[in-house]
Amino acid sequence: MPLTRLADLHGVATSYAPSPNRTLPASDAAVSAVLTALGVDVSTPEAVEAALADRERELAERLLPPTLVWWPGSPPDALTALPSGTRVQVTPEDAETPTDLALGGLASAPLPSGVHSLTAVAPDGRTAHAHLVVAPARVPDPGERTYGLLVQLYSLLSRRSWGMGDLGDLAELAAWAGRSLGAGFVQVNPLHAAVPGAHTDPSPYRPSSRRFPDPVHLRVEDIPEYAYLDPADRERADDLAERAATLRAAVLLKDALIDRDAVWDLKRQALELIRKVPLGPGRLAAYWDFLAREGEALEDHATYCALAEVRGPDWHHWPEGLRDPRSPETARARSELMDRVDFHCRLAWLTDAQLGTAQRTARDAGMPIGLVHDLAVGVHPDGADAWAQQEYVAEGMSVGAPPDAFNARGQDWGLPPWRPDRLAASGYAPYRRLLRALFRHAGALRIDHVMGLFRLWWVPRGRPPTEGAYVRYDGEAMLAVLTLEAHRAGALVIGEDLGTVEPGVREALRAHGVFGTSVLWFERDWDDTGRPLPPESWRTDCLATATTHDLPSTAARLSGEHVELRDRLGLLARPLATERAEAAAEAGEWLALFSRLGLMPEGVGGALAGDAEEAAVRAVHRFLLRTPARMVGVWLPDGVGDRRPQNLPGTWDEYPNWRLPIADAEGRPVTLEDLAASPRLHALMDVFRE
Numbered sequence: 001m002p003l004t005r006l007a008d009l010h011g012v013a014t015s016y017a018p019s020p021n022r023t024l025p026a027s028d029a030a031v032s033a034v035l036t037a038l039g040v041d042v043s044t045p046e047a048v049e050a051a052l053a054d055r056e057r058e059l060a061e062r063l064l065p066p067t068l069v070w071w072p073g074s075p076p077d078a079l080t081a082l083p084s085g086t087r088v089q090v091t092p093e094d095a096e097t098p099t100d101l102a103l104g105g106l107a108s109a110p111l112p113s114g115v116h117s118l119t120a121v122a123p124d125g126r127t128a129h130a131h132l133v134v135a136p137a138r139v140p141d142p143g144e145r146t147y148g149l150l151v152q153l154y155s156l157l158s159r160r161s162w163g164m165g166d167l168g169d170l171a172e173l174a175a176w177a178g179r180s181l182g183a184g185f186v187q188v189n190p191l192h193a194a195v196p197g198a199h200t201d202p203s204p205y206r207p208s209s210r211r212f213p214d215p216v217h218l219r220v221e222d223i224p225e226y227a228y229l230d231p232a233d234r235e236r237a238d239d240l241a242e243r244a245a246t247l248r249a250a251v252l253l254k255d256a257l258i259d260r261d262a263v264w265d266l267k268r269q270a271l272e273l274i275r276k277v278p279l280g281p282g283r284l285a286a287y288w289d290f291l292a293r294e295g296e297a298l299e300d301h302a303t304y305c306a307l308a309e310v311r312g313p314d315w316h317h318w319p320e321g322l323r324d325p326r327s328p329e330t331a332r333a334r335s336e337l338m339d340r341v342d343f344h345c346r347l348a349w350l351t352d353a354q355l356g357t358a359q360r361t362a363r364d365a366g367m368p369i370g371l372v373h374d375l376a377v378g379v380h381p382d383g384a385d386a387w388a389q390q391e392y393v394a395e396g397m398s399v400g401a402p403p404d405a406f407n408a409r410g411q412d413w414g415l416p417p418w419r420p421d422r423l424a425a426s427g428y429a430p431y432r433r434l435l436r437a438l439f440r441h442a443g444a445l446r447i448d449h450v451m452g453l454f455r456l457w458w459v460p461r462g463r464p465p466t467e468g469a470y471v472r473y474d475g476e477a478m479l480a481v482l483t484l485e486a487h488r489a490g491a492l493v494i495g496e497d498l499g500t501v502e503p504g505v506r507e508a509l510r511a512h513g514v515f516g517t518s519v520l521w522f523e524r525d526w527d528d529t530g531r532p533l534p535p536e537s538w539r540t541d542c543l544a545t546a547t548t549h550d551l552p553s554t555a556a557r558l559s560g561e562h563v564e565l566r567d568r569l570g571l572l573a574r575p576l577a578t579e580r581a582e583a584a585a586e587a588g589e590w591l592a593l594f595s596r597l598g599l600m601p602e603g604v605g606g607a608l609a610g611d612a613e614e615a616a617v618r619a620v621h622r623f624l625l626r627t628p629a630r631m632v633g634v635w636l637p638d639g640v641g642d643r644r645p646q647n648l649p650g651t652w653d654e655y656p657n658w659r660l661p662i663a664d665a666e667g668r669p670v671t672l673e674d675l676a677a678s679p680r681l682h683a684l685m686d687v688f689r690e
Contacts, residue, residue: 003042006052007031009059010038011420011472013455018404018500026469033460034469037394038421063120063128066424069480070111070134079103085123090132092116113484115427131427135480136487138513142444142630143368146184147688149177151636152204152549152646153188153217154258155662158672160221163247163263167354168219169672170371171361176676178365181685186362187372187446187633189549191217191355195383196305197313200261202658203647205376205448206414208313208383211437212301213355215271215347216264222357223350225277233273240270252669257659271350275343290349297433299334300325300388302344306337314382325388355441362443369443372494375434377449378415392422392430397458400465404500410457410465417456420473428481435482439489446543450495450514453478454505475508483512494543494631498522516542518629520590520620521557532593535626544629546620546638549646554617554638555665558587561643569654594619597626613641613665614680621687632688639681640674641665 004014012034017023032042040055041047063086068076079088082103089098093114101111101118111134118132156165156173170188177183192207193214194200207214220226220241229237244266250256279287291298303325304315311318321329334341355371362370378399379385386393393416400412423431438445447453454475459468486493494515497506506516516539523533538544546554552562560583567576594600599619617638624632637646642663648655661669675681 002045002048002052003028003031006040006042006048006055007035007469009052009055010035010040012038013470013472016402016457016470018402027467030460030463030467030469033463034394034397034458034471037397037458037460038419038471061126063122063126064118064130067131067133067427067474067477068118069476070132071480072137076132082120083122083124087121089119090116091118113487115432115481115484133427133477133480133484135484137483138511139483139486139493140490141513142492142515145630145632146368147625147632147634148183148185148187148367148369148372149173149181149636150187150545150548150633151189151662152658153191154204154260154658155646155660156636156672156675157248157251157258157661157669159248160219161248162220162241162244162266163251164216164258164260165672166219167217167351167358168222170217171354171358173672174358174362174367174370175365178362178367180676182366182689183685184367185369185372185443185631186367187444187543188374190374190376190448192376192379193301193384194260195313195380196308198261200264201380202260204374204658206378206380207376207385208304208380209301209385210376210379211297211385211434212348213351215351216260216267218267218271218347218351218354220267220270220274222354223271223274224283225274225279228277229273233276237270237273240266251661252671254663254667254669257656258661259659271347272343275346286353287346287349290352291345294348297388298345298348299341301348301384302341303330303334303337304384304387305344306340307333309340310337315387316382323387325390352441359441359443367443369492371442372444372446373438373442374446375438375448376415377413377452378417381414381416386416389418389430392418392426394419394458396461398461399452399456400459400468401500402457402468402470403466410459410468412459412465417458417471420471424474424477428477431478432481432485435485436488439485439491442489442491444492444494445486446494446496446517447482448496450497450509451499451501451505453482454502454508475505479508479512479514482514498548510541513541515631517548518542518544518627519548519551520544520546520624521551521586532590534593535597535623536628538627538629540628540630542629543631543633544624544627545633545635546617546624547635550649552645553635553642554620555613555641556643556645557583558591558613558616558620560584560587562645565644565648569648569651571648571650571654591616591619594623597623599623599626614683617641618684618687621684625688634684634688636675637662639684640670640678641680642670643667 007014012031014031015023015025035042040051064078068078070076088101090101091098093116113134113136116132118130120128153170154164156169158169161169174186190204191213193209193212195208247262251258315323321327359371397417398412399415399417401410403410455470455472457468458471459465495509497516518538525531525533556562563579563583566572572579599622601615644660646660647657663669
């Protein structure tokens, strides 16, 4: 069929496999919608035929693809296949003068790592301009085996925070965990900037911008200018701090959820006061350096934030001229709102500085890795990145997941995808800039749904996720850019590769040093017995954990309380008794394995409560240490027996996702100071210090 052939030539799959032995077709309507989003005219059969002819001719006649990848000792096949006599010149990314590249002996060509410009002129006059990504073979290695903590920062309240965890708390946690627990890292949720305005989406995985962190995480009192407020503004700032203390007290007394909007309202007022304090010469020079380094991307982000204050956060509803970040109308608005633009630039600078302080604190505490930041899959369609990067975004599409054994209806995450053709044409410029920003203050980067480097499920707007199609990305180029930027930062990379992973993806990631993610409850011998995988059979290059932010806590999983929660919320697809029995059997299998391995104290079994539950949680982590995993992570709420997941997939208003403070086994919120003094947490961490 012409449509099938056309789709294939544009990297659009016309079928998908919801399970290993089952393949289903993608609908023609979905494939056509995806091709339309890629700029291909498929409005009529004649248009499809014409588009197919154009694409075949384009591919046949082009000398080179828009982006090439050169691994050490492996020059791109496209270069070695150039016609004899083709002249090739390369301009390194940090130079202006091109140099000739001899096609003979390419394997040993002395090209530095980087993204270079390449021009090829064939004897028949055809010319090609391409980007050449020269990347190290692997991302940096973490060195010796290490363990660390996993935490959602907003949930980590201290007695100093303003109603949610902040970057001061993160630095304090890192200093304590490194010095007192011997931890090698602290992994946090995405700290990306949220969509501004009232009733902000609390999910850190649906941000306004992935490039810039959210100033809601600022520790107000740690900003140097705070100390120089004049008496009247100091009095106002003290009043704001008292109101923040009331917010914090309500959360810690179990009377309220974390209210990000209320926290930001107080912090924003305090930051407006601090901004009135003039910067000293050194601070001003540092701010100017930040502005110069971030350039147009920061200007776009701050302009969006300023316009959102006036026009609302959904740029689709702004006047037409303002929907284009490069229009004269936007330039005029930026000039008129320059004071507010500068305010939001200042906030980005302050947040960046406190992130840097947190990472330095972690390293000073002896952590070999320090902070592990998290990169969300995409951004909110109404936010800053979607507005500023429209040329790279597929209009009318959303990222999700196809139907599978776990979700028969599929998933729509509401995140507009990048266009792979535009990324390749730019040499992956927005992706490179994003990675560089995230690596700046990180010892490692976790990539959510790392399979998205290779393909993403696109769902046409207004259609259910069952009516989508996979779109292929150049996984080699995406990996090469990732490896390059990680190497420049000296940081390692962890890919979240849970769920359905197409063949070859894990192998490609491992070949380039990208770690995977192994969660205890999913590690079974799926190819044979289905029983829990013994520790020696686990993979080495991974971060091994007992749970994640999207899963039940370890105590809830062992006790079966996660089933009771889902039953109360009406989420069970089968009778409660069936779900209970299955959960008990699953936990029992693991507990039996722990006992056989000598990881459980004598006599612990049956109903788990009190000391027995704590012993079982410690056994889980002893098991993780028996595996060869190079990194082992402890979900911080597990250290105090927290029962509740931070996020319960499949819920919206039914459950307080992303708004819960860390709590103990009785549901009492626990501060950072309480955590540091918790006998239960110290007993768990003794498992690692042994």
